[in-house]
Amino acid sequence: MLIISRQAIEHIIEPDKVLEVVEDAFKSYSLGRAKMPPKLYLDLPEYAGDFRAMPAYVNGAAGVKWVNSHPQNPGRFGKPTVMAVLVYNDPTTGEPLAVMDATSITMYRTAAATAVATKYLARKDSSTLGIIGCGAQARPHLVYLDQVMGFNEVLLYDIDPERAARVAAVAPKKCRVVASVAEAAKADVVTTITPGNRIVLTKDHVRDGHHINCVGADALGKQELDPQILLSSRVFVDDMAQATHSGEVSTPIHNGIYNEAMIAGTLGDVVTGKIPGRKSAAEVTLFDSTGLAIEDIATAKYLYEKALALGAGLKVDLI
Ligand SMILES: NC(=O)c1ccc[n+]([C@@H]2O[C@H](COP(=O)([O-])OP(=O)(O)OC[C@H]3O[C@@H](n4cnc5c(N)ncnc54)[C@H](O)[C@@H]3O)[C@@H](O)[C@H]2O)c1
Numbered sequence: 001m002l003i004i005s006r007q008a009i010e011h012i013i014e015p016d017k018v019l020e021v022v023e024d025a026f027k028s029y030s031l032g033r034a035k036m037p038p039k040l041y042l043d044l045p046e047y048a049g050d051f052r053a054m055p056a057y058v059n060g061a062a063g064v065k066w067v068n069s070h071p072q073n074p075g076r077f078g079k080p081t082v083m084a085v086l087v088y089n090d091p092t093t094g095e096p097l098a099v100m101d102a103t104s105i106t107m108y109r110t111a112a113a114t115a116v117a118t119k120y121l122a123r124k125d126s127s128t129l130g131i132i133g134c135g136a137q138a139r140p141h142l143v144y145l146d147q148v149m150g151f152n153e154v155l156l157y158d159i160d161p162e163r164a165a166r167v168a169a170v171a172p173k174k175c176r177v178v179a180s181v182a183e184a185a186k187a188d189v190v191t192t193i194t195p196g197n198r199i200v201l202t203k204d205h206v207r208d209g210h211h212i213n214c215v216g217a218d219a220l221g222k223q224e225l226d227p228q229i230l231l232s233s234r235v236f237v238d239d240m241a242q243a244t245h246s247g248e249v250s251t252p253i254h255n256g257i258y259n260e261a262m263i264a265g266t267l268g269d270v271v272t273g274k275i276p277g278r279k280s281a282a283e284v285t286l287f288d289s290t291g292l293a294i295e296d297i298a299t300a301k302y303l304y305e306k307a308l309a310l311g312a313g314l315k316v317d318l319i
Contacts, residue, residue, distance in 0.1 A: 002313030004100035004303060012306050013108060015147055018299055022112035023271060025058050025298035026238075030268030034058035034294050038241045041219065048072050050219055056293035061301035062091040065102050065293060069219065071195035080136050081195070082106055088300045096318060098304045102296060105303070109295035111140035113238060113267070114191060114213045117287035119148045120270050120277045121236060122189050122211035127152045130178075130187030132201065132224075133194035133216060134158035134167040141191055141215075142170055149189065157184035181205060191215060196222030203228040208282040214248040215289045227252035233284040234264045236277075242290040249288055 028034045035057040042051040049070030056063070067084035074081060084102035089095060118126075129151045131138050135158075142154060154175045156164040161177055168175035178184050185205035189212075194200055196217040203226050206212070212233065216224045225248055237243035244253055244260050252258035265275040267287065278285050307313040 001096055001316055001318040002098040002100075002304065002307060003316060004098055004307050004313040006101035006104050008307060008312045009101055009104045009303055012310060012312050013104070013303065015108070015112075015144055017302055018108050018112045019115060019144065019147065021298040021302045022109055022295050023116045025292075025294040026113075026116060026268040026271045028058050029239075029292070029294050030266065030272040030274060036239070036293050038239070038245060039293060041246070043220075054293035054296060056297040057091060058294040058297050059301065060091065061088070061297050063088040063297050063300055065105075065296045067102065067106060071197065074135065082136065086296060086300050088297070088304050098300070098307075098313065100300060100303065100313075102300075105296055105299050106291070107137055107140045108144070109299045110137055110215060110289065110291055111144035112299075113289055113292070113295050114141055114215055114287065115144040115148045116271070117213060117236065117267050117289070118145055118189055118211060120267070121285040121287060122149065123209055123278065123281055126188035126211065128155065128187035128189070129153075130155045130157070130184035130190045131167070132157050132181055132184050132190065132192045134164040135193065137193045137215065138167045139170055141193065142167060142175070145189070145191070146171070146174070151189075153187075155184045155187050157181055189213070192224040194224055196224050198223075199226050200224050201229065202226040203232075206232070206284055208284070210284045211278075212284065212286045213289060214286065217248040217250075217288075218246060218290045220246050220250060222246075223251045224248060227255075227257045229284075230258050230262070230286065233286040234279070235262065235286045235288060236264050236267050236270060237288045238267055238290055238292050240266060242292070243288050247288045247290040
């Protein structure tokens with residue numbers, strides 16, 4: 001069995017390859033070639049956090065990710081909000097082939113899923129990106145979104161301007177730290193990646209032709225958007241069961257403001273052409289990301305095969 005560390009992953013990972021495998025995972029899921037029970041939550045409000053178990057089978061690969069979300073970690077303990085490990089198995093025998101860091105996998109596959117959604121749903125002439133919430137997930141989002149769209153300018157907002165400045169350092173010529181949500185929302189593509197403990201984007205921030213990615217609301221009770229925005233947008237989800245249970249749409253559905261029938265469809269169905277994506281330059285499109293296990297396992301397959309070929313992991317005898 002291979003143990004693949006975060007350092008090894010950072011060393012071998014290629015963003016364009018992750019984009020490819022994540023897009024392909026969405027396609028396989030839409031075509032019924034993947035299996036993925038909805039993620040299982042272990043809520044621990046007494047620790048201000050939760051854990052999720054995320055199993056999947058996709059494109060000949062199987063495994064499970066075990067991941068947490070503890071939004072107070074950076075401030076209280078100096079640790080990331082989200083940390084994860086992944087067990088990667090041979091689906092033929094069930095043999096565990098690898099245990100790997102999935103803190104980095106989570107960051108890269110989440111950014112890749114947002115980038116795939118943006119590629120299919122945003123106006124082709126979108127030239128500016130706004131990121132609201134500049135924590136751990138923001139940096140790969142900047143890199144992956146820019147890779148698919150080639151933005152002229154990126155507007156970064158965080159309640160802690162130092163965090164926005166740290167993300168801006170990735171591409172200082174392109175990035176500008178702004179002082180309000182309203183300024184960041186002037187961009188053509190707006191991405192929210194906050195802890196989801198309050199509404200950050202309101203109806204007056206949204207204008208014709210916007211594409212909005214909501215990434216932060218990935219558990220029951222989390223919300224980043226005024227539900228009125230959902231009512232005037234074409235909303236796409238990564239997975240119907242997960243999104244209605246724990247995505248941006250879940251609280252408005254629970255409160256009777258929104259319902260499942262209003263959702264335009266899944267990103268996978270847009271990728272395979274089963275349903276149309278953006279229909280006009282003026283409409284507002286919205287992607288509700290909850291994070292799918294198929295994204296993790298598809299990325300893990302790519303990393304396992306590459307680590308094996310390069311001798312990048314630590315070999316241990318498990319059986
Ligand atoms: N959808 C997915 O697939 C997916 C994947 C990973 C993480 N997440 C979720 O994304 C969120 C962010 O994760 P992270 O690892 O980047 O966390 P993080 O704690 O590293 O970053 C969150 C950032 O948001 C900022 N912030 C808080 N409130 C804000 C506000 N009102 N306006 C602007 N900025 C604000 C914080 O200062 C911080 O910089 C979490 O809720 C996490 O659970 C979703």
